Amino acid sequence: MSINMVAAHAKWPEENDAIFGLAAKAKEAIDKYGKENVIDSTLGALVDDDGNLICLDTVYNELKSLPNAAIAAYAQVAGQADFLEAVQDACFKEYKPNAYIKAVATPGGTGAVRHAIWNYTNPGDSILVCDWFWAPYVTISEEFGRKVTNYEFFNDNGEFNIDSYKEKFEELVRKQKRIVSILNTPANNPTGYSLSDEEWDKVLDIAKESAKDPENRIILMVDVAYIDYAGVGSERRKFFAKFSNLPENIFVIIGYSMSKGYTMYGMRSGAAIGISSKEEITNEFYYTCMHANRANWSNGTRGAMSVMTNISKDPAKKQAYEDEVNRYKVMLRNRANAFVEGAKECGLEILPYRDGFFVSIPCENSKKASDELIKENLFVVSLKKGLRFAVCAVSEDKCRMAPAKIKAVLDSLK
Ligand SMILES: Cc1ncc(COP(=O)(O)O)c(C=O)c1O
Known part of the structure; x- marks a missing residue:
């Protein structure tokens, strides 16, 4: 018979983080089918068009210029x-x-x-x-x-x-x-x-x-x-x-x-x-x-x-930092615009998007929809009320293509 050692208030279901789990599956698909054939829109992090995590140079140059003690100290x-x-x-x-x-x-x-x-x-x-x-x-x-x-x-x-x-x-x-x-x-x-x-x-x-x-x-x-x-x-x-x-x-x-x-x-x-x-x-x-x-x-x-x-x-560092962030802000907007336009063209219903990393698609049975989309090598997070597409992590071209694929799967489940 199994026993619990943790106190009752600290006992939670033994489950791994769903988003990180899906991201790992997307990574496997990329290794198997090649990154051009996979749309990985799982993680909420800015990624460049080649799938690499964006790390601001102005930030990391500054971090690496700090004396070790300024990083190590409490x-x-x-x-x-x-x-x-x-x-x-x-x-x-x-x-x-x-x-x-x-x-x-x-x-x-x-x-x-x-x-x-x-x-x-x-x-x-x-x-x-x-x-x-x-x-x-x-x-x-x-x-x-x-x-x-x-x-x-x-x-x-x-x-x-x-x-x-x-x-x-x-x-x-x-x-x-x-x-x-x-x-x-x-x-x-x-x-x-x-x-x-x-x-x-x-x-x-x-x-x-x-x-x-x-x-x-x-x-x-x-x-x-x-x-x-x-x-x-x-x-x-x-x-x-x-x-x-x-x-x-x-x-x-x-x-x-x-x-x-x-x-x-x-x-x-x-x-x-x-x-x-x-x-x-x-x-x-x-x-x-x-x-x-x-x-x-x-x-x-x-x-x-x-x-x-x-x-x-430092005004010069500040300006350089703001210019760098702004470049990515524009990149993000272009990707989101591509997704929103793609959705309009194919008649996919989305929630009103204004800014930021994600677009959401309301739908019934989102887990099933996400599973079906995995078969198409499109990885989106399923939420209680729909799907979350991370435009932050997907190139503009793929953002434009994705809505039609999602629409086709949602229609097939009706
Ligand atoms: C809505 C929202 N709030 C807060 C956070 C906080 O993130 P962090 O603790 O990394 O600053 C996140 C990060 O994903 C988020 O999506």
Whole structure:
């Protein structure tokens, strides 16, 4: 008879990460059939047209120029002071809210999501997340004895479903007197949707209405993991300025990641950035997150912090970095445009794409569809409500061809 050694709360199904598993299958197919015959749209990382991971030269030249000791040494528990300034500049650019703001370094955006969920909800509470979501929101919530409530991301017109958001938001606030609402925008994973500035106003109106009850605690967790590939210039950062002068029982936490914008996925760096109209609330956030850092991973990756700080301080390095990211932003847009046009041409229904690494295709029985597409050497991730195609990982030519292949398979399953 088998026995469990782990405690009951830590016992989870013995399963491997589905996306990494599919990526391994795609790799096998490439070895067998050749890369020109396989479309691998599994992983959320920028890949060039030859299938190689893109690693920004401006970032890695800077990392490799650091003295060994600057990479090897421990960082401060909250993060190096100059990094905590630099990360705010990198995140907000010219749209820094007029508010009290404090940042804490985390190992990627994941750490910031973790801190928001653990530190701002009570055991058994539900986190509010849309129904097209990044799976680790659920993993993290489960790990901490929290649940997830979904609202419908889109209405029948393909717009942000503000009515569904309002209904679920108010339901949770009534029940819990506090809410952590995670909004992964701009460049949502998995849909590529970005809330418009008008949609942001509506979200904030709902938060402000609930905040009229001084007992309520409203926390907006804005996951901007893909912001550096969104919009033209800083246009997709304008909404940050709306976090100025909010009621004091609305607290905003930004989850900033260096994984995508700096192509430092494995270097594990980012920040949780707290925004409030009251200084004591951002101070509380800072010391709470510092404690949580110490308790979980002690401190962050010092070399990654130095890369951002050094690029931020030197105007020439900063310009070179921005030019390099921008080139890839254009590449990504061309690929996404090719996919969207290909979908239009063959009549494949997709969700509204605005920015970022992914496009989503709503469908029934997505697992079956993904399995059938594997037979065509097209690898897409199946989600509860559809398929996710990673334009970040596929050349423009293949992005144009893929929709017709997907449409044919979906039609054959009807
Ligand atoms: C929606 C979303 N949020 C956050 C992250 C955080 O990633 P990291 O912890 O590598 O910064 C990711 C990465 O895949 C993501 O897709």
